[in-house]
Amino acid sequence: MSIYWNERVKNLSPYVPGEQPRDRKFIKLNTNENPYPPSPKVMAAISNTIAAEKAQAPGARLRLYPDPACTELREAIAVRYHVRPEQVFAGNGSDEVLAFAFAAFFNSDTDDSNTALPVLFPDITYSFYPVYANLWDVPFRTIPLAEDFSINIEDYKTACGGMIVPNPNAPTGLALPLNSILAAAEYQKNSNHVLIVDEAYIAFANTPGVESAVPYINDNPNLLTVHTLSKSASLAGLRVGFAIGNKDLIEGLCRIRDSFNSYTLDRLALAGAAAAVSDASYYDNINGKVIATRDRVSAALTARGFNVIPSSANFVFIRFPAKTGAEAFAALREKGILVRHFNKPRIADYLRVSIGTDAEMDSFLEACEEIEGSY
Ligand SMILES: *Cc1c(COP(=O)(O)O)cnc(C)c1O
Numbered sequence: 001m002s003i004y005w006n007e008r009v010k011n012l013s014p015y016v017p018g019e020q021p022r023d024r025k026f027i028k029l030n031t032n033e034n035p036y037p038p039s040p041k042v043m044a045a046i047s048n049t050i051a052a053e054k055a056q057a058p059g060a061r062l063r064l065y066p067d068p069a070c071t072e073l074r075e076a077i078a079v080r081y082h083v084r085p086e087q088v089f090a091g092n093g094s095d096e097v098l099a100f101a102f103a104a105f106f107n108s109d110t111d112d113s114n115t116a117l118p119v120l121f122p123d124i125t126y127s128f129y130p131v132y133a134n135l136w137d138v139p140f141r142t143i144p145l146a147e148d149f150s151i152n153i154e155d156y157k158t159a160c161g162g163m164i165v166p167n168p169n170a171p172t173g174l175a176l177p178l179n180s181i182l183a184a185a186e187y188q189k190n191s192n193h194v195l196i197v198d199e200a201y202i203a204f205a206n207t208p209g210v211e212s213a214v215p216y217i218n219d220n221p222n223l224l225t226v227h228t229l230s231k232s233a234s235l236a237g238l239r240v241g242f243a244i245g246n247k248d249l250i251e252g253l254c255r256i257r258d259s260f261n262s263y264t265l266d267r268l269a270l271a272g273a274a275a276a277v278s279d280a281s282y283y284d285n286i287n288g289k290v291i292a293t294r295d296r297v298s299a300a301l302t303a304r305g306f307n308v309i310p311s312s313a314n315f316v317f318i319r320f321p322a323k324t325g326a327e328a329f330a331a332l333r334e335k336g337i338l339v340r341h342f343n344k345p346r347i348a349d350y351l352r353v354s355i356g357t358d359a360e361m362d363s364f365l366e367a368c369e370e371i372e373g374s375y
Contacts, residue, residue: 008135015131018340027363029354030338032170032201032315034234036286036357038276042235045275046268066270068262076274077242081214086247089254090273092264094200094228094241097253098164099132100260101224101243104252105194106162108137117161122151124347126170126198145172145346149309149317153180157187166198167213168205171342171352173311177209185213185220194249196224201313203232203287204294210312214244221246231314232287233276240265240273290314294355300365304372315354317347321372325349331371337364 001010018031052059070090078085091097107116118141121129125142133140143155149172156163163184168175181197188195202212214225224245230236243253257264265273276283298308298316307319320328325348329341332351340352355361 015128026338027360030340032354033236038234039279039282041275041279042272045271049271066267073274076277080277089243089250093239094226097241097243100253100256102132103136104256106138120160120163162193164196168201168312172317173313175205175210175312178211181213185223189222194222198226200228204314205312238269290355297361319350335367
């Protein structure tokens with residue numbers, strides 16, 4: 001607390017990111033990064049940009065501001081997702097895109113003279129949502145997940161100021177079928193409110209009926225899908241995310257961005273990201289490996305008496321047979337394995353474990369066995 005902080009800063013309760021150890025000796029399963037390297041085409045695109053710079057060749061542009069409209073990246077995304085470039089917004093990680101979306105589409109108490117209806121999201125979900133709501137003074141109401149952590153979409157058919165949901169959800173890994181997402185979009189459309197679907201993990205979903213909502217943006221002008229290159233494109237270090245939706249929604253996001261920082265993506269990130277979205281086959285292959293490892297680890301843990309929530313993401317949400325979440329977290333850390341523990345009601349005995357390489361997950365399974373055996 002400082003006497004120089006204004007009321008806004010005093011009242012924030014910021015998101016706490018997962019630990020990024022500096023000494024690298026951990027098996028790092030705590031922030032849902034992809035264990036495989038990014039596409040070689042990403043490295044080539046970034047190196048070409050740097051090579052041009054070193055040679056001061058015609059492509060050398062680092063002394064100039066980047067393209068504020070991110071034109072080439074948006075065109076590459078449009079090709080990949082079969083949409084038009086004006087239906088795409090690119091930002092500095094999907095966290096930034098989400099923060100802009102809260103500012104652009106959800107009414108705040110201040111601009112609606114305390115009559116704004118609350119935005120809805122699950123009680124157990126991505127913990128940045130309440131942070132953004134508080135930052136922009138957006139009132140919100142959380143809807144409890146069912147006992148088995150599933151989302152009942154009927155619970156969201158109630159007067160509100162809009163809705164946001166990750167599909168698959170985090171940290172549970174459970175996914176909603178497309179027809180539930182479309183029912184929610186329809187409901188929100190009828191009261192002129194926005195539905196944001198955060199598809200950070202959709203590339204890892206192989207459950208029948210679970211699909212991206214992107215093909216439905218033309219029928220639902222109130223539907224915004226949000227995407228990230230951090231997980232499925234192995235580029236958490238590059239900081240690139242994007243949104244796909246009706247062009248008027250995209251324009252709303254641009255209005256917020258250009259009231260804040262017009263150049264949110266640098267030239268190296270733009271080059272690398274465009275290469276990544278253009279290399280679907282490379283990513284289908286590595287993400288297929290992540291899915292296979294996830295399913296193998298889930299089956300092994302279930303056989304050992306762990307409670308494993310069926311995952312459609314690149315992590316599993318698990319409860320040890322005879323350890324509390326805090327005990328299991330500490331014991332794994334002791335063995336050099338970092339996972340994520342949320343000390344929150346209902347989920348304090350669960351750990352979220354990102355899927356690493358097969359070798360990393362074998363070490364994890366071995367550690368789990370030792371920890372339970374020592375009880
Ligand atoms: C990781 C994650 C993000 C953030 O992604 P960045 O693009 O790295 O900012 C957004 N939403 C959910 C649900 C996530 O898990």
